[in-house]
Amino acid sequence: LSFALPSPAQDEPYVVHDTKPVFMLGPYISSLSETGATIVWLTDTPCHAKVVYGPAGEPLDREADNAKHGLLPVGTLHTVHLSGLEPGHAYAYKAVATRVVKMKAYWPEKGLAVESPERSFTTFDRAKPSVAFSAIADTHEDNSRVADLLKAVDWPATEFLVHLGDAFHGVESEDQLVGRWLGPADRALAGSKALLFVRGNHEMRGSFARRVFDYVPTPENRYYYARDHGPIHFIVLDTGEDKADETNVYAGLNEVEAYREEELAWLERHLATDKRAAEAPFRVILLHQPDWGWTRDRGDEWTALANKANVDLVLGGHFHRLRAIEPGTQGNDFLAVALGQDQIAKVEASRTELKVTITAKDGSPVQSFTLKARR
Numbered sequence: 001l002s003f004a005l006p007s008p009a010q011d012e013p014y015v016v017h018d019t020k021p022v023f024m025l026g027p028y029i030s031s032l033s034e035t036g037a038t039i040v041w042l043t044d045t046p047c048h049a050k051v052v053y054g055p056a057g058e059p060l061d062r063e064a065d066n067a068k069h070g071l072l073p074v075g076t077l078h079t080v081h082l083s084g085l086e087p088g089h090a091y092a093y094k095a096v097a098t099r100v101v102k103m104k105a106y107w108p109e110k111g112l113a114v115e116s117p118e119r120s121f122t123t124f125d126r127a128k129p130s131v132a133f134s135a136i137a138d139t140h141e142d143n144s145r146v147a148d149l150l151k152a153v154d155w156p157a158t159e160f161l162v163h164l165g166d167a168f169h170g171v172e173s174e175d176q177l178v179g180r181w182l183g184p185a186d187r188a189l190a191g192s193k194a195l196l197f198v199r200g201n202h203e204m205r206g207s208f209a210r211r212v213f214d215y216v217p218t219p220e221n222r223y224y225y226a227r228d229h230g231p232i233h234f235i236v237l238d239t240g241e242d243k244a245d246e247t248n249v250y251a252g253l254n255e256v257e258a259y260r261e262e263e264l265a266w267l268e269r270h271l272a273t274d275k276r277a278a279e280a281p282f283r284v285i286l287l288h289q290p291d292w293g294w295t296r297d298r299g300d301e302w303t304a305l306a307n308k309a310n311v312d313l314v315l316g317g318h319f320h321r322l323r324a325i326e327p328g329t330q331g332n333d334f335l336a337v338a339l340g341q342d343q344i345a346k347v348e349a350s351r352t353e354l355k356v357t358i359t360a361k362d363g364s365p366v367q368s369f370t371l372k373a374r375r
């Protein structure tokens with residue numbers, strides 16, 4: 001039994017205009033894990049998106065898109081999460097954007113597709129015997145500082161790059177996000193090494209602050225999460241603001257206290273239940289404010305939790321000058337390092353030793369720290 005009347009008109013082809021989108025940024029990797037990668041890019045005109053990929057050296061015969069609630073998103077900012085990958089494997093991929101010229105209920109008008117150049121990355125792998133990454137902090141929209149720092153990074157010894165927060169003064173637009181940080185970072189990383197962004201207090205300010213996460217997404221849909229790579233169990237935290245929610249500068253628009261309580265509860269659960277958090281040779285926390293930020297005087301709870309979990313290193317920025325808080329000096333059993341504004345931290349770990357080497361923009365040595373595995 002059918003009530004449908006024959007309507008051959010529905011099968012008329014949709015219009016495809018001879019017009020292509022242009023990639024304005026990326027693809028870059030905003031999140032990487034042992035089994036997944038998050039690919040982000042921007043186009044000049046509204047498009048729908050997919051990533052074609054496969055093990056490096058093989059045909060790119062797998063596809064992932066970002067359909068949501070049964071529809072392909074159409075816009076200029078594109079995020080595709082790849083999942084089901086194998087740890088420690090190299091994958092090649094291309095981002096594909098297909099232009100949508102005009103949205104209509106029926107027969108939206110399409111344009112043509114454009115592919116990015118082929119890029120490749122290697123997933124994280126807890127079985128890898130060593131790990132090396134680099135971190136910078138508090139670049140505060142200074143493009144010459146960003147350029148100098150990116151130029152001075154020891155790229156062969158950098159598997160991924162961490163920005164420890166405050167890349168901006170306050171965030172007002174996409175152009176600013178791209179021009180002052182994401183663009184230069186994208187060019188340096190070339191879609192092959194992940195760009196982990198740790199939110200700083202300044203990224204919580206400005207008319208575009210609520211959109212920042214869309215440009216640095218994670219599959220967890222949070223700024224805080226954990227990763228395993230080599231001998232390090234990584235915990236990325238969001239230390240929120242540096243002043244109380246009720247401070248008038250925020251005009252009643254901040255609810256950081258409740259947010260940080262959720263984060264603390266997550267961290268407590270994670271440390272109590274994650275096997276690798278207990279068993280990895282090293283535990284490293286990446287954050288913006290090494291004193292945990294504004295917590296309404298609950299900083300001691302964060303320190304106690306990190307002590308209990310045998311955290312080895314807390315690496316942040318925020319103070320704009322190098323500051324090392326040695327174990328045992330402020331109730332901390334771990335080393336806390338605040339990276340200076342014009343410095344690079346290179347972190348290298350084997351199963352027995354973790355080394356932090358701080359250098360200036362000109363490559364000259366500033367200070368280094370060596371930690372022995374406590375287990």
Ligand SMILES: [Fe+2]
Nearest residue numbers: 166200201318
């Ligand atoms: Fe800061």
